[in-house]
Amino acid sequence: MWANGMRANGITVYTIGLGAVDQTFFQEVANDPASPTYDSTQPTGSAAFATTTSAIPTAFQDIANRILANVRK
Secondary structure, three states: OHHHHHHHOOOOOEEEEEOOOOHHHHHHHHOOOOOOOOOOOOOOOEEEEEOOHHHHHHHHHHHHHHHHHHHOO
């Protein structure tokens, strides 16, 4: 998976899914701790989900908050 290569280079991956998506896939791409394939040796990202287009701003805000929390560590 291309995301593994990104994380191998120290890049943290965040994903946002819209609608009825495979949430596990988005969690795996982001290496979200909720993922069944989470790898603690790689950068930990996050997956957020918006069930409708009106929920997209909330999903983006969720990711922004997670990024800020990681930056402040």
